Amino acid sequence: MESWGESFPAGGAAAAAGTMEGWTGGFPAGAHLFSDPPLYWCPSSPILPPETAFEVYSAYDNSEIQQYLEEPQDESHLPDLLGIVSSPTSDHDTIIQTCAHVPPEMEKVREWGWGPMPYTALPEQEEVPATTVLGSERGGNEEEDEEKEEMREAAGSTCPMPCRRRRTPVPTAAPRGEGSCSSSIDLLAYMPKSGSGLRQPRQKRHWWPMPDHFWDFCSASKSNKHGHRKNNDEWEPEEVKLLVDGISNLGVGRWTKLKSKWFSPQKKKKNKCFSASDQVRPVRTAVHLKDKWRNLVKAYVSKPTSKNKGKNAHLDKDLINKIKLLAVEYPYPK
DNA sequence: GTTAGGG
């Protein structure tokens, strides 16, 4: 499947809102969609996160959506669902909201002084979300279910980022079944009856900037349990240049320091090494930086096979020379 | 929490 970023050009409601710093995820203009983690990191991922849940709020009859919800759910449905939402047939709102797995590290953001939210969270009971898990290969692992349940509880009671936007309850059907987090949730239970005439009032949407650490957690948190790689994007020459600059300043081994000084989103902006669109680039962790340097040294110094060099074929000669010099100055592995 | 090194 295409990544979301490829499927839809950037723009749309988020760009119009203009206040959600770092948001560059693309989706059709007019689509009322947000996701947690945001679409920010989707463009770099050829697949959806393994536990991406969709909550569908709808107050009008939409047979097209209904049709899709009747079918087996997987990420291949996303473009179609989003496409439908992008062109509503009436002035009613349909909101497709993705709520992906919340890394435990998210809690730390709040500990670090997460400020008061500019909204009042609605009590969970008032919400009637329809949720399905997309792209999940899970099969009822009890331990994982408990774990997820805990996270959902935490999200509901203290309302961290995954539910940071005001939501209006949908005065439609109650769920027919228990809303467990399996892939077989009865989505249709949440769909309004045809011709019910119910509609949801337009909502006021609020966006506000996320702290820098938020992006780190979104796109480079711990790996998931399904072996998927978080950062599938290749290193850009600009990134390699930042890495080389950092090492020439700090030496080898201070990867965390290097990351915070050369690879934070703020630094990217200040350095102007990264354009706005580069904000969707994969986040490099300290380990990534270490690994990249190891590979660069291997490619140009310790084991310069054509295969090793091939992956950095886009680097210019000056940069390669700098790598060679630094590799001599700071041997690595030591 | 970070880093080094194997996978």
Next chain:
DNA sequence: CCCTAAC
């Protein structure tokens, strides 16, 4: 890029 032992 992931994983994890060792610090």
